[in-house]
Amino acid sequence: MAPPIDSPAAAVPNDSKAGDNNDHLVQSADPEHPANLIPSLCAKFWTLGWVTGTGGGASIRDDDLVYIAPSGVQKELMKADDIYVLSLAAQAKSLDRRSRVYLRSPPRYKPSQCTPLFLAAFTKRGAGCCIHTHSHWAVLVTLILETETHGAPSAGGNGNSREFRINNIEQIKGFGRGFGQTGNLGYHDTLRIPVIENTAHEEDLTEFLEESMDKYPDTYAVLVRRHGVYVWGETVHKAKTQCESLDYLFQLAVEMKRLDLPWITDIEPVKPTSTR
Numbered sequence: 100m101a102p103p104i105d106s107p108a109a110a111v112p113n114d115s116k117a118g119d120n121n122d123h124l125v126q127s128a129d130p131e132h133p134a135n136l137i138p139s140l141c142a143k144f145w146t147l148g149w150v151t152g153t154g155g156g157a158s159i160r161d162d163d164l165v166y167i168a169p170s171g172v173q174k175e176l177m178k179a180d181d182i183y184v185l186s187l188a189a190q191a192k193s194l195d196r197r198s199r200v201y202l203r204s205p206p207r208y209k210p211s212q213c214t215p216l217f218l219a220a221f222t223k224r225g226a227g228c229c230i231h232t233h234s235h236w237a238v239l240v241t242l243i244l245e246t247e248t249h250g251a252p253s254a255g256g257n258g259n260s261r262e263f264r265i266n267n268i269e270q271i272k273g274f275g276r277g278f279g280q281t282g283n284l285g286y287h288d289t290l291r292i293p294v295i296e297n298t299a300h301e302e303d304l305t306e307f308l309e310e311s312m313d314k315y316p317d318t319y320a321v322l323v324r325r326h327g328v329y330v331w332g333e334t335v336h337k338a339k340t341q342c343e344s345l346d347y348l349f350q351l352a353v354e355m356k357r358l359d360l361p362w363i364t365d366i367e368p369v370k371p372t373s374t375r
């Protein structure tokens with residue numbers, strides 16, 4: 100396989116030996132270590148159809164260090180030894196935003212093309228984990244929304260192809276209110292997920308993803324039309340459960356559309372008649 104395109108490490112931690120490529124950064128017996136967790140999570144995601152045929156992936160941030168999968172590999176078969184490691188502090192000092200400074204680069208691969216999008220979640224939102232899926236349900240929702248703009252909004256949508264909206268579904272409670280805010284969305288809250296258009300090259304999505312983050316400061320996800328979804332969270336646990344909740348809602352929304360059921364409904368909150 101071709102060598103990595105991005106620049107090798109300019110700075111290495113003091114405890115590294117020269118020439119060892121900082122392999123110790125990905126060597127741990129702890130299954131929760133990011134270098135072990137990314138492969139095990141991706142193996143689970145593959146069973147859900149989220150990272151089929153090398154598409155999709157996941158990245159984890161541990162303080163200053165970001166762990167990234169290689170590009171174009173079967174994500175469900177990755178090993179810890181395949182993982183790239185990048186320092187956010189070193190990256191912030193880099194003058195060229197498009198070149199990246201890796202503390203560890205497996206020589207046989209290139210880093211994931213999703214890297215700048217994962218970095219946006221870490222630097223703009225302080226996320227601890229970002230997941231990218233090519234789930235059928237995410238893609239179908241963007242296709243349904245696309246048809247909404249060509250003609251009158253039907254019962255299933257909201258007439259705005261750049262935003263997915265749904266309310267009055269219990270699983271909405273699986274989402275946080277936004278970074279820096281406490282608690283989760285409520286049953287009657289409306290979940291809004293922005294949609295950006297796909298580009299020929301993954302990294303060209305970055306500016307549009309960042310734009311969406313600015314426009315929707317509370318969002319934990321951005322849909323990419325005809326492509327998939329990026330979902331993040333403060334922790335791995337939160338990114339994973341939000342991604343699962345979203346996939347559940349996308350599947351439900353597609354089935355609702357088939358049944359001509361609306362995604363947005365006006366339901367009066369039911370008041371408890373007695374206190375326990």
Ligand SMILES: CSC[C@@H](O)[C@@H](O)C(=O)COP(=O)(O)O
Pocket residue numbers: 152153154155156168169170171172210211212213231301
């Ligand atoms: C099936 S190719 C998909 C890629 O172009 C991209 O969309 C993707 O999600 C994965 O990119 P990768 O560089 O392999 O991590």
Ligand SMILES: [Zn+2]
Pocket residue numbers: 154155231232233301326327
């Ligand atoms: Zn992708």
